[in-house]
Amino acid sequence: MILLQLIINGLLLGGVYVLISIGLTLIFGVVRVINFAHGELLMISMYISYFAYAMLGLHPYASILISVPFMFIIGMVIDRIIIKPLREAPSYMQIFVTVGLSIALLNMALFLFTGDYQSINLPLAKKTINAGSLSISYARVVIFLTSLAVSAGLFLFLKKTDIGKQIRAIAQDRMAAQLVGINLNKLYTLSFGIGSALVAIAGALILPIYYVFPSVGSYFVLTAFVVVVLGGLGNTMGAILGGFIIGVADSLSGYYIDPSLKELVYFIIFLVVLLIRPSGLMGIVGAEEMGLK
Amino acid sequence: MKRIFSAILLCGILGLVLCQTAAAADNVIKIGTIFSRTGPLANLGLESWRGAELARIVQNQKGGVLGKKIEFINGDAVDPKAAVSETERLCTVEKVPIILGSFSSSISLAASAKADQYRVIYWELGAVGDQITQRGLKHVFRTCPTGSDLGRDQLRFAVNVLAPQIGKTKDTIRIASVYEDSAYGTACAEGIRDLAKEMGIKLAIDQSYNFKASDLSSLVMRVKAANPDVILESSYENDGILFFRQAQELGLKVRMFVGSGGGMNLPGYRQALGSAVDNLVCNVGYPGYNLNPEYAKGIDKLAALYVKTFQKEPTSVFSVINYMGTMVLWDVIQRAKSLDPDKLVKAAFETNIPGEQTLLRYGVKFAPPGSKNMGQNILARYFVTQWQNGELVIVYPEKAALPGKRLVILK
Numbered sequence: 001m002i003l004l005q006l007i008i009n010g011l012l013l014g015g016v017y018v019l020i021s022i023g024l025t026l027i028f029g030v031v032r033v034i035n036f037a038h039g040e041l042l043m044i045s046m047y048i049s050y051f052a053y054a055m056l057g058l059h060p061y062a063s064i065l066i067s068v069p070f071m072f073i074i075g076m077v078i079d080r081i082i083i084k085p086l087r088e089a090p091s092y093m094q095i096f097v098t099v100g101l102s103i104a105l106l107n108m109a110l111f112l113f114t115g116d117y118q119s120i121n122l123p124l125a126k127k128t129i130n131a132g133s134l135s136i137s138y139a140r141v142v143i144f145l146t147s148l149a150v151s152a153g154l155f156l157f158l159k160k161t162d163i164g165k166q167i168r169a170i171a172q173d174r175m176a177a178q179l180v181g182i183n184l185n186k187l188y189t190l191s192f193g194i195g196s197a198l199v200a201i202a203g204a205l206i207l208p209i210y211y212v213f214p215s216v217g218s219y220f221v222l223t224a225f226v227v228v229v230l231g232g233l234g235n236t237m238g239a240i241l242g243g244f245i246i247g248v249a250d251s252l253s254g255y256y257i258d259p260s261l262k263e264l265v266y267f268i269i270f271l272v273v274l275l276i277r278p279s280g281l282m283g284i285v286g287a288e289e290m291g292l293k
Numbered sequence: 294m295k296r297i298f299s300a301i302l303l304c305g306i307l308g309l310v311l312c313q314t315a316a317a318a319d320n321v322i323k324i325g326t327i328f329s330r331t332g333p334l335a336n337l338g339l340e341s342w343r344g345a346e347l348a349r350i351v352q353n354q355k356g357g358v359l360g361k362k363i364e365f366i367n368g369d370a371v372d373p374k375a376a377v378s379e380t381e382r383l384c385t386v387e388k389v390p391i392i393l394g395s396f397s398s399s400i401s402l403a404a405s406a407k408a409d410q411y412r413v414i415y416w417e418l419g420a421v422g423d424q425i426t427q428r429g430l431k432h433v434f435r436t437c438p439t440g441s442d443l444g445r446d447q448l449r450f451a452v453n454v455l456a457p458q459i460g461k462t463k464d465t466i467r468i469a470s471v472y473e474d475s476a477y478g479t480a481c482a483e484g485i486r487d488l489a490k491e492m493g494i495k496l497a498i499d500q501s502y503n504f505k506a507s508d509l510s511s512l513v514m515r516v517k518a519a520n521p522d523v524i525l526e527s528s529y530e531n532d533g534i535l536f537f538r539q540a541q542e543l544g545l546k547v548r549m550f551v552g553s554g555g556g557m558n559l560p561g562y563r564q565a566l567g568s569a570v571d572n573l574v575c576n577v578g579y580p581g582y583n584l585n586p587e588y589a590k591g592i593d594k595l596a597a598l599y600v601k602t603f604q605k606e607p608t609s610v611f612s613v614i615n616y617m618g619t620m621v622l623w624d625v626i627q628r629a630k631s632l633d634p635d636k637l638v639k640a641a642f643e644t645n646i647p648g649e650q651t652l653l654r655y656g657v658k659f660a661p662p663g664s665k666n667m668g669q670n671i672l673a674r675y676f677v678t679q680w681q682n683g684e685l686v687i688v689y690p691e692k693a694a695l696p697g698k699r700l701v702i703l704k
Contacts, residue, residue, distance in 0.1 A: 002518065009510045009543070016508075117531050119565040126569070128542055137542040209538070210507070211531055211565065219507045254511020255518075259502050260474065262511060 001133050006251045008136060014247025015144030016206060020220050021227040021239050022151055023198035029234020030171045030191045033083055034091070036098040038224060039217020040105035041196050045071055045203025046212040047113065053120050060120070060204045067200040075196025079189045102217070109214040119211035143205045147243070150201060155236045167191055171234035226270050232283025241281055245269065321364045322357065322632065325383035325413075327394040327404045332371035334397050337611055341396040341419050342367070344615025347598055348623070358626045370395065373403035380404045384411035390632040391416060393619060396611065398422030405433045412634045414641070418618035419611060423480055426660070426669035432634065434641055434659055436618030438673035440477065443553040444484025446577045446675040447525040450551060452492065454689055455523055458702050459548050467497040469521035471512070471536070473504035473555075478527040481553045485525055497521045504532040509539050517545045530556030534565045541569065548702060554578030558678065558685055570680045572701040580653065580676040580687055581610030588693045589652055617652045648672070654693070
């Protein structure tokens with residue numbers, strides 16, 4: 001029974017990671033920018049939802065209606081103003097600029113909102129579904145189901161729509177995509193925007209079970225990168241797989257080995273997978289270094 | 294002629310002024326203080342200083358010490374480096390015989406080492422870092438309890454007070470020790486472990502975690518598997534909130550959480566978790582002004598003096614313990630009958646004040662030279678508060694609680 005509870009915990013935790021990482025897989029996978037400010041995008045989304053609740057009394061789930069369009073625009077602006085000028089620059093320049101962006105956003109939040117930790121006290125956050133000796137948090141089930149829904153939505157978008165196909169083409173081979181007339185810049189900006197909008201959903205749903213403060217992004221960003229690379233850049237199924245593997249590994253190793261060693265375990269899994277299959281579990285073999293040299 | 298006359302007049306006036314200041318200097322005793330008056334720790338640093346300042350005012354009302362009024366020369370220690378240079382100034386320029394400090398353990402460690410070099414007594418009133426009195430420095434004394442005492446008092450509370458009330462004994466009560474793995478949590482957990490060994494108690498689980506973790510579900514599962522009656526916890530605010538929340542989510546039920554004051558006694562903790570913590574979370578720590586005046590004699594007068602002197606209500610509990618420690622210093626000086634360092638040290642080690650005579654009703658006796666924690670008040674102990682209806686109420690020692698307030702244990 002404990003094992004079942006641990007696996008459930010792991011899947012629910014995986015849902016959190018998937019929801020946070022799904023935006024990153026699009027940005028990292030398509031635009032090939034190692035966006036170190038991804039955590040800060042999450043932080044901004046959480047603050048939007050927090051203030052919507054504190055000042056307007058808006059339920060976090062409803063605040064998605066505000067934060068998603070807002071973050072969509074922010075994402076496009078970031079790409080246009082900050083990333084685009086450095087498209088042809090070596091990848092380390094792009095890394096520097098996103099690190100700089102991350103620091104700037106973090107400190108701006110510190111200045112505007114102070115370092116205080118803010119959390120909201122929703123009755124929903126305490127509700128659990130009890131099935132026998134199993135306890136399942138309501139709010140986490142919502143995150144889990146949303147992560148699947150969002151991933152499915154993104155998958156269908158990429159598979160069926162025209163724009164989605166263009167984005168996948170860029171992720172496969174940007175040179176060839178350009179040659180067939182795909183407008184790289186426009187689609188990069190759009191991908192950044194969509195990726196940021198997806199993070200907004202994560203922020204709104206995580207706020208009830210966690211707390212927001214200026215550095216909250218840095219707690220999640222590293223795991224988000226692990227999930228994305230483990231699953232394969234640009235691959236939504238891969239991100240789901242990666243997220244759940246990490247979540248279950250976290251939960252099981254934290255219990256059976258030691259809570260202080262759980263990160264160690266999933267990083268070892270990460271290293272082993274990459275040694276065997278550098279493109280990640282479901283990535284496009286051969287495309288892993290594209291755009292990053 | 295005129296010029297010579299002016300010169301003599303000037304010298305005369307100067308001489309008179311100097312005589313006056315010299316005479317004035319003879320009439321006061323100057324004591325140095327090292328607290329964070331500015332910077333990130335200023336809020337609680339100043340609160341701590343206010344306790345010492347109140348003790349100075351109270352003693353001056355009684356005539357001061359050794360027949361002279363007491364004056365403070367205040368040093369501002371923003372960080373350990375500033376603490377060292379301010380201590381140098383107090384020791385070499387102002388030539389104070391004693392320095393009072395400091396709230397922050399890192400500031401205390403730095404400043405007291407420097408003071409000891411100059412054979413100036415360092416009287417620590419509120420910083421808890423164990424090492425402060427573990428360096429064999431003969432001029433360093435501490436009147437308040439230590440970090441590992443936090444852990445020991447957590448365990449004592451669980452075994453001596455909680456166990457009987459939940460129908461368990463020292464041998465049947467199941468105790469979990471959960472702590473964040475930085476200096477604070479580790480010190481408390483050490484205290485718990487040491488005392489448990491001494492008392493022959495086996496902890497149901499002894500587990501650390503990183504306070505930055507974004508998920509504590511595996512920790513909660515482990516603690517749940519150990520099936521404890523009571524959890525002794527050392528957490529900061531946010532990990533404390535996360536742990537409690539996930540414990541609720543995953544059905545970890547205990548009779549009481551006992552915190553060690555890191556984050557679990559902060560308003561933010563109660564705000565985030567709501568009434569779920571009421572009657573379920575206790576904290577070991579320093580007492581504030583909400584003590585029973587029958588027990589802590591004079592606490593109400595002290596509270597009134599605080600408001601009168603500083604024109605506002607106390608913003609924290611820290612002034613109380615700093616006040617008590619400073620009053621002990623005046624007693625030491627009176628017994629030493631001098632400000633000579635050796636006589637002061639001797640009088641300090643002879644201190645043996647019984648609990649009935651102090652404000653906080655614990656005695657004062659410093660561990661003698663040669664012991665591992667030389668200079669530490671071995672009779673110091675903490676109080677226990679409990680969250681009740683959104684406020685922290687003193688519940689132990691029972692007599693210290695305000696009338697009508699007592700420990701509540703849910704069924």
